[in-house]
Amino acid sequence: MATIEENLTNLRLGSESALSFFMDMYSHNLHFFAYKLVRDKDTIPEVISESFVKLWAHRTQFFSIEELKSFLYIVVRNSCLDQAKKGRERYAHGQMEEAVLLPNTDTDILTKIIHTELIALLGDALEKLPLQQAKIFRLTILEGKTTAEVCEELQTTASTVYFARSKAISALRRVFLKKNISYYLLVIFLLFS
Template identity: 50%
Template structure:
């Protein structure tokens, strides 16, 4: 029995430690996923918390990790769509953006794979020196530009450029060792451009 099967069994038997395991495993990735849709940190935190409450309520329905993972992403996506619909004046989302988000199961699997790559990235970002981690987190995870990062960290643009360059170089090296360099390079290029 692998660790996921054990945690699913524990979840089904009502052990809260199993729920904590899945929260640790998927919480950051789900927050990132939700933030990319609605760009509201507080709402994202509530949406992800609600997703885990729903997981707990439906815990008897899961026997494998894939359906559980898909469930979490689908619940999070649907809650984000509901949030955008109820706040459409505030966020001025057009109907085409909402329709694009109403994805098929195949599209949700692509998003899960993308977010698993993000999760790997988050784990490695946490290991970077403090300044590099802060800069790369703000740039990639929150989508902030250099000026916004300078203001938030109270630093110069040259310090931001240097920290970002060092962080990206370190991350590329780490992911080359993990044989993920092409995927990460594409991801980093997409996020930092």
């Protein structure tokens, strides 16, 4: 299997399979990012598709994965801003009952990009945990369910929930420490942003 760098080179050379590689790699994150901006499920697939069409058109300009990723996020952000502008224009002309309004600050956009990347990072880390630990972590930490609710849902005991959650947190802490990300800051950021 080709590495990211090899796929980047192949993309510049016009390989459609390299484009598919990057579509698989970034579509989910871009979809999540776009949804945080416009919250309109109907327009998001078009926005994401458009971003990859533009990536293909500019494929010879990317010499690092960071450039490619930044380009995709900027294209999606701009498309979402355009969608919001169209929504506001329709609202102003009486054609729409509710307008989708976006805050237009770079800080807010950067926060949403960081949030998207952290969610992806957390998702990848959770996939590497044993199934029971990952499920209990999602239910207790991400969904905020009580131990009793989790016990009832999973038909297990409170001690199993405590043990699995503790093991999951320890494993995730190690993963994020390797990446120089504080586990606690990550959870706070994800829960309150």
